[in-house]
Amino acid sequence: MPAPMANVSERRFDPPSLAISTVVFALSAGAGNSADDESTADGATLWLPLVRRIREPYRNTWALPGGPIAWNESLEAAARRNLHETTDMTPNYLEQLYAFGGTDRSPDLRVVSIVYWALVRPVEADKAVTGDNVRWFRTGNLPELAFDHRDIVDYAVWRLRNKMEYSRIAQNFLGDTFTLAQLREVYESVIGRRLDPANFRRQMLASNTLIETDQVLAGARHRPPRLYRYKPELAQGSTAS
Amino acid sequence: MPAPMANVSERRFDPPSLAISTVVFALSAGAGNSADDESTADGATLWLPLVRRIREPYRNTWALPGGPIAWNESLEAAARRNLHETTDMTPNYLEQLYAFGGTDRSPDLRVVSIVYWALVRPVEADKAVTGDNVRWFRTGNLPELAFDHRDIVDYAVWRLRNKMEYSRIAQNFLGDTFTLAQLREVYESVIGRRLDPANFRRQMLASNTLIETDQVLAGARHRPPRLYRYKPELAQGSTAS
DNA sequence: ACAAAAGTGTTGTTATTACACCCATGC
DNA sequence: GCATGGGTGTAATAACAACACTTTTGT
Numbered sequence: 001m002p003a004p005m006a007n008v009s010e011r012r013f014d015p016p017s018l019a020i021s022t023v024v025f026a027l028s029a030g031a032g033n034s035a036d037d038e039s040t041a042d043g044a045t046l047w048l049p050l051v052r053r054i055r056e057p058y059r060n061t062w063a064l065p066g067g068p069i070a071w072n073e074s075l076e077a078a079a080r081r082n083l084h085e086t087t088d089m090t091p092n093y094l095e096q097l098y099a100f101g102g103t104d105r106s107p108d109l110r111v112v113s114i115v116y117w118a119l120v121r122p123v124e125a126d127k128a129v130t131g132d133n134v135r136w137f138r139t140g141n142l143p144e145l146a147f148d149h150r151d152i153v154d155y156a157v158w159r160l161r162n163k164m165e166y167s168r169i170a171q172n173f174l175g176d177t178f179t180l181a182q183l184r185e186v187y188e189s190v191i192g193r194r195l196d197p198a199n200f201r202r203q204m205l206a207s208n209t210l211i212e213t214d215q216v217l218a219g220a221r222h223r224p225p226r227l228y229r230y231k232p233e234l235a236q237g238s239t240a241s
Numbered sequence: 242m243p244a245p246m247a248n249v250s251e252r253r254f255d256p257p258s259l260a261i262s263t264v265v266f267a268l269s270a271g272a273g274n275s276a277d278d279e280s281t282a283d284g285a286t287l288w289l290p291l292v293r294r295i296r297e298p299y300r301n302t303w304a305l306p307g308g309p310i311a312w313n314e315s316l317e318a319a320a321r322r323n324l325h326e327t328t329d330m331t332p333n334y335l336e337q338l339y340a341f342g343g344t345d346r347s348p349d350l351r352v353v354s355i356v357y358w359a360l361v362r363p364v365e366a367d368k369a370v371t372g373d374n375v376r377w378f379r380t381g382n383l384p385e386l387a388f389d390h391r392d393i394v395d396y397a398v399w400r401l402r403n404k405m406e407y408s409r410i411a412q413n414f415l416g417d418t419f420t421l422a423q424l425r426e427v428y429e430s431v432i433g434r435r436l437d438p439a440n441f442r443r444q445m446l447a448s449n450t451l452i453e454t455d456q457v458l459a460g461a462r463h464r465p466p467r468l469y470r471y472k473p474e475l476a477q478g479s480t481a482s
Numbered sequence: 483a484c485a486a487a488a489g490t491g492t493t494g495t496t497a498t499t500a501c502a503c504c505c506a507t508g509c
Numbered sequence: 510g511c512a513t514g515g516g517t518g519t520a521a522t523a524a525c526a527a528c529a530c531t532t533t534t535g536t
Contacts, residue, residue: 075342101316
């Protein structure tokens with residue numbers, strides 16, 4: 001119960017308060033329950049869920065899911081709990097993005113936001129109950145966002161693209177097994193550029209992170225592609241504390 | 242004046258409070274005013290300043306310089322101000338490292354630390370008035386640190402090494418002009434590995450970030466090396482807000 | 483048979499590495 | 510002259526990119 005008798009103008013001079021927000025990414029498959037799904041044939045697209053603010057400032061404006069941090073939970077736990085409370089999702093991957101603490105982020109309160117970014121698989125993305133107050137948007141076609149959330153999203157997209165090039169986070173968009181074409185599609189839709197199937201295949205196999213299963217994916221009118229899975233990883237998650 | 246009548250045991254259940262800390266790096270030249278300067282002939286070494294805690298918990302233990310965030314300053318400004326207050330230094334480079342918010346970081350208070358890391362040139366490093374409460378330590382030979390500061394330092398070193406390989410932060414350890422050997426020494430002492438002088442030279446020149454001056458550095462008993470300077474950079478600093 | 487994507491081969495280009503060798507200075 | 514690092518040359522290797530070509534399925 002901090003400073004119970006403080007009114008708004010006095011609160012302006014309190015030390016900054018803390019909050020958590022999360023930028024969640026999913027690929028198009030799981031975002032089918034959106035209104036304007038004009039998914040072009042040339043590959044999947046990136047989507048993220050936003051929530052409508054129900055109070056001032058920026059009332060009715062779309063914003064990143066977020067909330068306060070409880071006294072007995074870590075930052076990551078706060079992000080995870082909050083995400084579940086607001087969107088019913090449990091992320092496959094969760095990593096701290098940045099702490100945003102400019103003095104002019106909010107018109108009245110001074111709040112420092114510790115922002116996480118997350119990846120969810122299609123199955124998980126479908127769990128998000130969308131409606132008037134929660135909706136998926138494509139990263140390329142966002143509405144006006146509250147606060148500096150637009151900058152935050154841009155930074156998160158940049159980070160995702162970046163990390164895609166040197167790590168194996170792509171697996172967090174996919175199910176347990178997948179074809180190399182599916183894996184390639186993840187890469188292509190995130191970095192926004194076509195990749196040579198032949199070279200991509202060799203790079204992935206050479207990276208020694210894949211296990212070839214003995215199954216193939218039949219049904220299409222061409223040679224059935226082999227299914228792969230990722231090797232169990234030693235340690236992927238985020239940084240300590 | 243938040244919650245003025247709260248005692249210690251009640252404070253445990255307050256929402257986390259905020260603080261800023263900074264890991265400052267300098268190369269050996271500027272750290273000569275240290276006690277155990279046994280700088281080996283084979284290149285410079287990394288140093289960082291620590292301050293002695295004057296209150297519980299961890300009283301008398303060395304810790305990262307840090308402090309609270311004022312209501313009207315950004316996180317970066319808080320780091321900069323605090324660094325100046327505690328060590329009289331103004332960093333050449335300053336970037337956010339990570340927000341540490343584990344629940345067990347401190348025995349009593351719950352505090353979230355937003356940590357920055359900084360680079361200072363030798364001239365600036367000399368401004369730090371060392372004494373009983375501020376001292377430079379080599380990163381390879383640190384004392385026991387308060388809280389989780391040891392983990393934080395390790396992470397900062399990792400980040401510095403990493404960033405050294407794909408960016409031009411090395412310049413923040415050097416003066417305006419420098420020889421390629423000096424630049425190489427910075428790289429070598431940070432990443433802890435010898436580099437081929439010939440190849441290093443070509444890589445640096447090929448990167449197209451250096452300007453050749455018309456001066457050389459005479460005085461040594463070998464061919465005088467040419468002095469270079471960095472091209473004025475478009476934008477280097479940290480991320481917004 | 484044919485279309486379409488899976489999968490393999492091959493070649494040219496570029497980046498990296500190792501190391502030989504010449505250059506210019508102080509002593 | 511000679512030791513010392515500055516600076517250039519070069520060849521072997523590895524990584525990457527482009528693209529031709531063969532394989533296997535569904536229709």
